[in-house]
Amino acid sequence: MNKEEIKFKELMNLLILDEISEEDKVVLKQHLNECEECKNDFEEYNKVKLAFSSYKKEMVTDQLLNEARIEFKAHLRKEINKGFFLSTTIEKVKDFIVANWKNTIGYAFTLSIGIIAGTFLLRGNETTSNITNEPLSGETRIQDIKFLDSDASDGEIEFEFNAVKPMVIKGNVNDTKIQNVLAYSMINSKNIGTRLHSLNVLETEPKVLDKEIKDALLSVIKYDNNSGVRKEAIDLLKGYKYDNSIKDVLLYVIKNDTVSGMRISAINILAQGEKERTSLSNEDINVLKQQIEKDDNSYVRIQAQTVLKEYR
């Protein structure tokens, strides 16, 4: 086959695949009008394409998808129980030490200097307190039982449940462990009162400025389904240094939150924050412009205009 034949064969294939450019399409069609052999060849390709279009492909049904999801959940639980993350962390540490032994020695040396210095410098200023963890009466409770397979005709059934052991933890609110529990409780507790309590703790202890807590706050502001909790969280933002992560969340609220009180709080914090620094990108400006046009609350519209005016 000469170069030109190869070229036209390629163009024919691209046409069948709907990947041909308009220019090449014109060139090919012109050639097909002139060359009988290529025209016949193209007819054969076209028959194949028509055959595919009439072929009944297997489609994913909802039932099949649900079966796959249920099986996967059971599979995933087994993986989680294997302590997968712990074993890969150990592997990663091993790999890191072997591959980067020079860096590892350097880090170890720096860390030991830091520990020694910290011990001397911080001896008189302990803010951490004794954490006491006590299990309550020692009873493990079963909760949230769900059947994965309730059909006993094959002699087996399968269900999943949560095995819960009550614990008590007591300590200083600035302690990392306490803050982890607070952050978790803020996002994951099903009880609205508990989530509010977690936020109220921060209100009474404003010096808690941990990143974990801040990230949890931002997540609550965006995703909590209770507007009271979101409002409590956004009011706490004033205790934090204004930065891009806060700005992004405020813009998200302005654009998406259906509660006007939330949008008002967000635009007020944004206006105050932007007075001190100009950090609005083109995308941010567009969000504000949209709110000027379509927000149903007049205060939000006016404030958005003010922010943009001061920014310019």
Place this chain on the structure above:
Amino acid sequence: MTIKNIDLIKKAQKGEIQAFDELVKTYDRQVLSIALKYTGDEDDAKDIYQDVFIRVYKGLKKFEFNCEFSTWIYRIATNVCLDYTKRMKKRVFVSTSINDDEDPILNELPVEDNVYEKTLRGEISQKIEKALESLSPKIKMSFVLKHFEGYKIREIADMMNCQEGTIKKYLFDANNKMKILLKDFTNY
């Protein structure tokens, strides 16, 4: 990638099961569709689905946002499908058919793929399926992604982690082979 998706991925990377669950639900129908169209069998497609999302779960922390998350997942899906083909070839099948004069090739297929169970799907479908089975795994995967899932060559190249030129070659080879194989059967 949307802000919401990025947030979800980051939460899932930190170990939040609910976030991971939501991610799975965003992409799993498409993964199952690729698996089903590649294997033609529901049970095999479900097996591939499990494999894919376990790999996603295990590898999620390594995802560094240097490509679309969907590309990353579908890349895993195509690799699992290709691995599945290798595993299938190692299996030994026992025919359960009572017909002694069957085509010996059919005896090597799992019972579920026996063409006699598929007569209702039409003659063209049978021909296409048999022709598909004759393609090499990577060519077949490119073919499925192009003709049955509607992806562009550039997207398929991303998913199969190779050059666009390679995918073009696979697809041209598939077209050419299909042209010959389907011509050999009764005219349609």
